[in-house]
Amino acid sequence: MSNMIKQENSLLKEFTKGIIKENPSLIILLGLCPTLAVTTSIANGIGMGIAASAVLICSNIMISLLKNYIPEQVRIPAYIVVIASFVTIVEMLMKAYVPLLAKTLGIFVPLIVVNCIILGRAEAFANKKNVLESIMDALGMGLGFTLSLLLISMIREIFGYCWIDFRNYGVKEVLTLPVITKDSELIIELFGKKIEFYKGIFVLAMAPGAFFVIGLILAVINYFKSKFEDKEIL
């Protein structure tokens, strides 16, 4: 009985670690290329997160199952074959069922093959652990990656464009934020004063904006991390 509880706790630990403690994008800083490039809209962020997570889960399962069969000397090429196959499958499914999203994500879908998160989890985790643990690890890491993409894309799309665009998923209209006035200016009332913004901080939606946003998020994370560590020392 206690063994079962221990195993359950260990599985839960494998799942939760990827969400915050070992978040692949924001803590370990892996897979930054797609993180920076596709987070121009929430739809792209979610799409990329789900696609990468699907590949991560399938490749972790397969590599964990084949870990005793894959020769040690050629494990990296074998992993690449497995990962590339799943990426191609995801790409074909996306082209068939969400063609607009596949078109928008473009080259970044095939590039999941060389995503460090997927290869890293295969090498560091799936080839050492059993299938169940590998699934939990992939689910946690995938969710952590998707959430970090969602956070960055939310900041970039909402503050950059002042809208939320889900047209790639078949939604007909762009959702314009209700805080925007007739003149498309974002007005926030703070301490009795009206603060007016330009209709969008457009630089956030551009490539440098991705660096600004991720830099600010990392600064906040590091601030809380150092506070937490200081408390532990005391």
Added chain:
Amino acid sequence: MNNKESLTPLIISLRLTIICFIAVSLLISVNALTIGKIQENSKTEEDRANKFLFANAVSFSEKQIFSSLNEKDKKIIYYFKAFDAGKNTLGYVVYSQGSGFGGAMKVGFSVDTDMKIIKIKLMDNSETPGYGKKYEMEENVKFFYGSNTKEKPLPNNLVSLSPEDKDTVTSATISFKGIAGALEKGVNLLKNEIK
């Protein structure tokens, strides 16, 4: 020679081959499952693109091939005739190919019977989001509209653009040149074909 040493590379190759074989079988199955839907999507997209590129046209001809192209290019570069209600030819919709920053790009465009560019649509491409991908939006390719005449030649380099259009093209010049190249190629092929 040690037996184990001589066997190891063979076993390694065999195991890798088996992994590759399973992967290929899986890909073939998924491809068989999705190819119909992908082709259907591509056809729908082309129909929609034809209507966008030639809004005045009532109907379009079947896909026409350029006889001067080789078999491989015939599948990529082709055109449709656009007709009015009386089946008179209003112009042509051409699908051409150019080379962008992310490789090959499919460019659809319409021309009238004098070869003047009417509209452009950047279709399948692997351009970078935020850079080359911006040409998928109509407002970023409008400077091509009405070109390919004596008064307004086809813009194919930065010098031929106005300062405002240069701002649009900045940061995505390779994609711009790829589109211009595709237009030039398509127009030349069409001119030779309908001579």
